[in-house]
Amino acid sequence: MSTEQKTAETEGAAPQSHAFQAEVARLLHLMVHSVYSNKDIFLRELVSNAADACERLRHAALTDPDLTRDNPDFAIRLSADKAAGRLVVSDNGIGMTREEMIENLGTIARSGTRAFMDKLGEARDGSALIGQFGVGFYSAFMVADRVEVTSRAAGAQDGWRWRSDGLGSFTVEPVAADDPDLPVRGTQVVLHLKEDAAEYAQAGTIERIVRAYSAHVPVPILLAEATPEGDAAEGGDEPKERQLADGSALWTRPKSEIGEDEYREFYGHVSGQFDAPALTLHYRAEGRHEYSVLLFLPSMKPFDLFDPDRKGRVKLYVRRVFIADDVELLPAWLRFVRGIIDSADLPLNLSREMLQHNPVLESIRKGVTNRVLSELQKLSENDAEAYGKLWETFGPVLKEGLYEDFERREKLLGLARFRSDRSGDNGWRSLADYVADMRENQTQIFYATGSGLDAIKASPHLEGFRARGVEVLYLSDPVDAFWVQVAQGFDGKPFQSVTQGAAALDGIPLKTGEASEKPGGEAEGEGADIGLVAAFLKETLGERVSDVRVSARLAESPVCLVAPENGPDRQLEKLMSRQQGAGGGAFAPVLEFNPSHTLLKRLSGALSGPGDRQHLADTALLLFDQALILDGEVPADPVAFARRLSAVMDKGF
Incomplete structure (x- = not known):
């Protein structure tokens, strides 16, 4: 005795009622009560499901030929009854058991379901999303107020019938083997159409949709149109079937055709x-x-x-x-x-x-x-x-190959495109473009990573590069922080983060018209006492920094944080720190300062005199917190930061 027969005897003939999974109930509500510009999608989805059922049985029959011995030819049959306002989609595929019917038609067990429903609720025309998310069956309720699904699994004796009006529940009941509506094998979906969807019971409408969306499914599609009473088709009472698609595989035909x-x-x-x-x-x-x-x-x-x-x-x-x-x-x-x-x-x-x-x-x-x-x-x-x-759409995914696929890394580097300070808002730069435009004495490909283009453009780390006309690539995708660590470079030029190690800008001249090659455009004598300021900042900040030094990166901002020479890029350090939790990263940053900036010159002057040391220490800590903020982070102690800021603003220099 089959499992289905045992279940039927146990459950009895009465339909068993089930509630839809919560996500399905919400999905059906959106579909039934929303208006979509293209309701035709429902038929494409039902035909696609039927084709998949046939393909899966074709595969299963490879190891169990008895499953298709009685009927080896697969087909999808559409039956339109305009008078009854009914459309039937049937197949002789693998069919469903009771458990499969409840699972497949009552729940959505796919990741992304919630994202789909959120998008569906927001979209003006959500029909374009339905097929992507694997919820195509439920699109039937856009055009039908009642749906019946009768199915017999391949190799089973009895079948099962699923019914629902899409309002929150469904029933499942056994169907006897001699029931005339039970297919010999496969599934039959009956749609009782809404009044405003009556056109989907017309042969012309069905043929148009099939030829537009389903003409090349790998299973033949046949259409039978019920004839009005007293006007039976020639040759008998049964309507004639005509073929809408022959099930030929498109990929086997020549491209020219x-x-x-x-x-x-x-x-x-x-x-x-x-x-x-x-x-x-x-x-x-x-x-x-x-x-x-x-x-x-x-x-x-x-x-x-x-x-x-x-x-x-x-x-x-x-x-x-x-x-x-x-x-x-x-x-x-x-x-x-x-x-x-x-x-x-x-x-x-x-x-x-x-x-x-x-x-x-x-x-x-x-x-x-x-x-x-x-x-x-x-x-x-x-x-x-x-x-x-295409790169704008899929570049972040293709760049995963730069990290994972050593064999094809060179090809992918050649295909990669980047935003930069020379690409404009909508343009792209290749690495070949970058290398061709490198400045005199430039030996590296500079890049800046960050959480977004606006954040990268606002980074103080780019100031010295802009002053010298050195192009910087903007890397704003999360994967960028990883692949640049393993890529050796391009065309013999290594990659170098603008937030890591020494800036390597000393040999690159400023752009024509700049007043000086010193940071900030001033002569060295007009700036802060570098040794005095560096020593004080390092002593005050202690373990917060691994070093303090004068910056070639800065032209306008007073300070910035950079990664140590042998440490990870600042963006990668942040990602690693998030993974490690509250413990933070393992690499203390380097604080670089601009000796030509007014704040640093005033600090230098105050350090040379009998200034208030606590006030000066607060100033040093504020400079460090300012560097954190400019780097997209927040001060470790916001309360202390606010206190110091108030004290310094109150007293001034």
Whole structure:
């Protein structure tokens, strides 16, 4: 006796009521009570689910041929009944058990669900988000006030029926094997359409949607339209079926026969997105290994781009048989790529564990990854504007490869683009651009890391570089603090943080028109007593700093903090400090001061006379706290900071 039969006897024939998971209830409320400009999405999502069910059964039948022996031909059938206001979507795929029905149709067990609902609530047209977040089934309630799902799992005797009006609960009841509405195998979804959605029971509307969004799913799609009473189709009472899609695999056709609209439609099917792909790669590799590739680089960020699992979403096929959609076909730093790879060499019955270590698959992974980089290189050379948009969208992810992929680091450095003080607000600079414009005596590629572009631009560390016309790259992504630590450099020029070690600016002349090569534009004699000030600051600040020295970085600000020569960049130090918690970082910073600044000159003068030492100590501590604030941090003791500030403001020099 099957598990389903036992469960049916235990539960009895009465429908069992269940409450929707809280997130589902909220999701349904948003869908039912919001207005979307494109409700057509529901049919694409139901067809996509049906195609997935067929593909999964095709895969399962590789190890259990009896599952499809009675009906080896897969199909998706659409049935429209205008008079009854009803639309039926059915498939002969893998079907669902009672437990799967409750789990699949009553809960959302995916990361990103809450983010999806937040976006859905904010979006003017949330339909463009539905497919991305794997909640496509629930889009049926945009057009239906009641939905029934009847399903029989492949190999089972009895089936189950799920019903809901989308208002907070659903029922599940057993369906006897002889019930005429129970499919021989697979799932039937019946939508009782709302009055304002009656058009979705019209054959013309259905055909338009299928041809627009689902013409290239790998399963044939058939449409049957119920005829009015007394006007039966010729040849009998049953309506004739006509084919809307033949289930052919788009990737097997020559590129010359495929139009942009067909590519875009297939991209929508495999990605769940509505944007146009920024780049399409379609080719067949022949030689040692044969495989077909149809990949798309989106123009819009997928919702799960920064999921902690960092998994790709490229589907693996073997001789047009779907195998899996979670195999590492591309490195994690290309996880935004969508599409399929169809191998002619892999065995169909290869286990999921063996797939990850298969030499054929490893060869495919290497070849496709290099091809993606090659296509990106061509795009950067032939259409800089289009490449700039793509980099702006996915640059933070591609830069993960600079940290993780030593083998391809040089290629990725060539593809990398950066904002800088020469790029303008919307422009990009390559490392080749940077090296070509380096100043006289400049030997390093300077960069500044920070939490955002505005914070970086306002950093006092850049003042001396601007005074000398030295370009500084702005690195504002979290990954930037890591990859620059492992990258050796570019074109023989090492990377150097503007907040780490000595500034290495002494040999680079100031820009034409500057009054002097001394910090602040003044002669050395007009500045503070460097030795006196440095000694006092170091003695007063103690272990708060590892050293105090005059700065070549500063031109306008009085002080700044920099990392020691052998310590991490200041931004990396902050990230490490957050990871370590209240204990803070392990490297005390260096305090650099501008001897030409008014505050430092006055401090120098006060130190030369019989000044109030407590007042001068408060001034030194305030300078340190000011450097912390300029560096994006807060004073360690805000109360003491406020007290010192009040005392110094009250007394003055």
